[in-house]
Amino acid sequence: MTVIRKHFSLLLTIFILLGGSVLLYRTYQQTFDSPIGTDPVVVFEPTNNRTQTLQQIIHEAQKNVVKISVETPVSNRVGSGFLYNNQGDIITNAHVIEGASVVEVTLSTTETYRAAIVGMSKEKDIAVIRVPQLINQRPMTIDTTQSVDIGTDILALGSPLGYQNSVSVGIISGTNRSFDIDGYSYDEVYQISSNITHGNSGGPLIDQTTGNVIGINSAGISDTDIGFSIPIKDVMDDIADWSANTTNDELTFPATIHNQASSIENYKEDSYYLVQYFIDSLAIHDYINAYALLGSAYQRERDYTAFREHYIALKSINLIEQQQANVEDDQWVFDVLVEEHRTDQEPKTVSYTFEIGLENDQLKILAYTNNHEVD
Template sequence: MKRSLLVSIVSSLFLLIGTGVGFYCLHDYYNGNEVDATSSLGEKVQTPTESDKSTDLKSIIHETQKSVVQIEAQLKDDDTSSGSGFLYNTTGDVITNAHVVDGAEKITVKTSDAKQFEAQIIGMGDTTDIAVIRVPGLKETEPLVVAEERMAEVGDEIIALGSPLGLQNTVTTGIISGLDREFILEPYRYEHIYQISAPITNGNSGGPLIDADTGEAIAINSAGTDSGAIGFSIPLPNVIDEIKGWSEEPVEITVDSEGHEVIVTPQGLTGEDYKDNATYLIGYFYESLSTQDYVTAYSLLGSRWQSEMSYEDFRSGYIHTVHVEVSNTTGSLNQTNDEVKVTATIKAEERTEDQKTTTALYNVTYQVGYENDHLKILTGKAQKLK
């Protein structure tokens, strides 16, 4: 009996020891190994890297710039006014500030791809600094997405687009730094507007304030301090009903003898303006390539060049290009003043088949001219530098 009791005690001890060792091993195993989730609720969320955020920001800027225009208004007594605006519907209507176009006898807009059109005022505020101009030449062009109801909050990241001091497609970034600001700049009253940290100055007026996360237009850049360090923007939800009303029932627009809207063709340029637009077009061409927007880049080529090279061949020629920097750009008119020769130095980052990145330098020469009233890149050649 004693022997049987002793065997029972020893067996119990071994069982307790074995159980303890087993629990320890299981704890050590699961504590030191990652368990694959079988439910989507347990899947890891991939946090965007800084590189991903930078790529998204560049894409948002490039896409939204297509709907932003530079505005030049010819006033009485040979005076001029300049500013910015953005396309918000497929009728060709552009939102801007009233102070940009007030008193204008002629309004010209320039798009991001260097096309120029005339515009007419179809609505303008008396004390609210907003206006809508109609550009028949931009009808059916894809507009900017507008946040019609959502208001921004302090700390939201934003992008301000416009043409300060005549420098088209200028970008500044910042945050919403204040809400419900109010002040008066006769004859306009600014109420419940955003204060922003993105620098804006003369020429930014009327340009869009973009939500850096969604790419939507949330406000109209309207005023800035003398230093340019603080800006003020009118929230679109506060004025969208008035804007829509002008688009649906224009208060002023020129029509022809048959009652149709006047169709205005782009204006050809000569002299310094022609050279400036031509050099700008080359920069925009390479900006499109840098953001992999091959469709836009290809559309800037003249019809003869396109007939000699399909879109597929064009795209395959740049598919390994990661980024392009343009420098030393100059333009010179030919003897008949109908084309501009643009030369530049190109620094291109290119990805090899083994996924390595190399840098190459090129001297490029392009002929830029009008084709069916649109500025196009007619011919071009590149020479690789050693």
């Protein structure tokens, strides 16, 4: 019996060893016969752009906020507006364009185009004008569903006193305000803690959190921080109806305000503004926008890829001072001092010279050079 048990144990051990060897061999064979595969690895570059900063919201909004210059038989005026669809349609106030014989729109890039009136309601103080050159440009986002409460943080954009792309920060300080002013009636409008003065009218009221348009800045009380904005949700039906039912063949595009042979000397302030906007675009890393402000000759010398590569290591840039401009060869030429901070470098102050001129009747940065570092 003992011998039988020994033989049985030996046979069992041999069977287990053989079975284990077969299992190991099959596992080994399957491992090397099967293709080796891995799930794709997604590498995320650290970024702070997942939530837009206030600076980014303002910069994006400014691209679609325009200065509106109006000529009437008796006077000229300035107002504001904003692009709201991809047909080149711009929302503004009726009192901005009422009685206009000429309407001209100036973009944040200082490009200027004539506009035609699509629709207008004096009762609601709203209007739509159209600029065909802006077809397919990405418009602002309109929010007609948001419930706006007192205390909501807002931005009021426009061109007060002709100063293009100015921004006022405030809050919704009241709702459902109704009043009459200068022959216009306003019903259930927002009261805001941002003054609306000459040139502001027609600009967008923007929610600071979302960057969406919630109103049309329309009226203000002089020498106070009190303004009034028409809720966009209350007038979008009229605006959308005008746009959808008006073709370009039905519109009259008046002559431009500026003479085609206009002297460069008329563009001094616009030249200063253009340089500021160029630097602001670099500061927000909007290289495409900055590159678009450059003249064609400069762009032929340096393509966009090279331009972007030059600034990709720029952590921050701020304009410190714009010095006196002079006209040379039909161009505004002036120096600016800029503080630059590049990766792996200490911040430094640099002097640049900018040459601003007209190209195809539009103001462009024809050239700019880095002069030297300032101690």
